[in-house]
Amino acid sequence: MMRNRVLGKTGIPVSPFCFGTLTMGPGQANLSLKDGRDLIAFALECGVNFFDTAELYGTYEYLDSRALPGLDGAVIASRSFAATRKDMAKSLDLARKSMHRDVVDVFGLHQQESGLTLKGHRDAIEFLAEAKFRGWIRAIMVSTHHVACVRAVSLMDEVDVIFAILNLEGLGIRDGTRQDMEEALAFASSCGKGVYIMKALGGGHLYARAREALEYVRDLPFVSSVAVGVKSRAEVLFACSVLSGGEVPRAVEAETRSAPRRVVVEDWCAGCGECAKVCGFGAITLVAGKAAVDPAKCMLCGYCARTCPDFSIKVL
Ligand code: SF4
Ligand code: SF4
Numbered sequence: 001m002m003r004n005r006v007l008g009k010t011g012i013p014v015s016p017f018c019f020g021t022l023t024m025g026p027g028q029a030n031l032s033l034k035d036g037r038d039l040i041a042f043a044l045e046c047g048v049n050f051f052d053t054a055e056l057y058g059t060y061e062y063l064d065s066r067a068l069p070g071l072d073g074a075v076i077a078s079r080s081f082a083a084t085r086k087d088m089a090k091s092l093d094l095a096r097k098s099m100h101r102d103v104v105d106v107f108g109l110h111q112q113e114s115g116l117t118l119k120g121h122r123d124a125i126e127f128l129a130e131a132k133f134r135g136w137i138r139a140i141m142v143s144t145h146h147v148a149c150v151r152a153v154s155l156m157d158e159v160d161v162i163f164a165i166l167n168l169e170g171l172g173i174r175d176g177t178r179q180d181m182e183e184a185l186a187f188a189s190s191c192g193k194g195v196y197i198m199k200a201l202g203g204g205h206l207y208a209r210a211r212e213a214l215e216y217v218r219d220l221p222f223v224s225s226v227a228v229g230v231k232s233r234a235e236v237l238f239a240c241s242v243l244s245g246g247e248v249p250r251a252v253e254a255e256t257r258s259a260p261r262r263v264v265v266e267d268w269c270a271g272c273g274e275c276a277k278v279c280g281f282g283a284i285t286l287v288a289g290k291a292a293v294d295p296a297k298c299m300l301c302g303y304c305a306r307t308c309p310d311f312s313i314k315v316l
Contacts, residue, residue, distance in 0.1 A: 002243075017244070018227040021053045027267060028231070040062060047240070051063060052198075071099075075105045083123065085127040088123075089127055108140045111143055111144060114149055141160065144162070144163070145172055164195065166200065167199055189222030203313075214243055232259065238252050263283075266313070269290040271289040275308050
């Protein structure tokens with residue numbers, strides 16, 4: 001049984017498992033529209049009411065409320081890189097039209113780094129405040145991998161929700177430790193911000209400790225929900241069970257553990273080559289300025305996922 005938690009001062013109740021849609025989308029598992037929507041319908045049946053997407057992910061079509069009327073009552077979070085009023089208006093319009101929703105519940109800025117980058121998005125934030133006033137969105141969000149950004153957002157009245165990186169090993173936190181991020185998020189929560197978490201499984205690096213990794217973020221008092229990217233019913237059931245504090249059926253755990261895995265390189269790979277340096281199996285080369293993985297050599301150790309500063313390479 002999933003008991004919803006409230007997302008900070010927004011008053012929006014969300015399930016402790018937030019269905020992350022990046023994994024099912026075109027850059028990763030690439031589920032057909034039918035399979036993706038079936039998976040979302042299954043999650044709704046399991047009591048999930050919170051779905052995370054982003055303009056970048058290309059997954060709006062899966063979340064089409066006309067095709068899946070059960071989504072009408074669900075909470076959708078999305079964001080874009082838009083920095084100007086005009087571009088943010090376009091982004092929100094795209095989200096509302098593509099998902100056939102009058103209201104995109106939580107909408108905002110993708111991957112901010114600090115008070116300075118937030119200042120650079122002032123125009124976009126002003127548009128979002130107006131969109132909230134008009135009832136097109138219910139809350140303004142910021143997503144980040146940076147402690148400094150969490151601290152800056154904590155003091156910004158306009159922003160309601162923070163989507164931040166946190167995991168057992170502090171992987172991917174760009175400017176501090178796990179403890180630094182915990183402290184910053186606890187402060188944000190005390191300022192009334194709703195907090196939900198990304199990368200609890202460290203881009204796939206923590207799959208072997210998946211239950212422990214999810215339990216860690218689940219039990220932090222300032223966390224309302226944890227976004228986990230899923231592509232199968234077993235993964236939905238696993239995340240639902242662990243994040244709601246229930247028993248994980250043995251068959252589900254076994255299926256989740258034994259699911260075939262592969263390494264995926266995202267479009268936004270910057271080609272820095274750091275992942276290739278740590279791959280002890282020579283499976284990664286740089287091709288046309290991006291990492292390319294040879295599946296015949298890859299041993300799925302996950303070291304590359306641990307190393308990439310932007311989670312551009314993941315074990316799925
Ligand atoms: S996947 Fe990450 S670490 Fe590897 S080349 Fe791309 S940006 Fe660099
Ligand atoms: S998972 Fe391990 S073996 Fe495979 S590409 Fe990454 S570092 Fe290399």
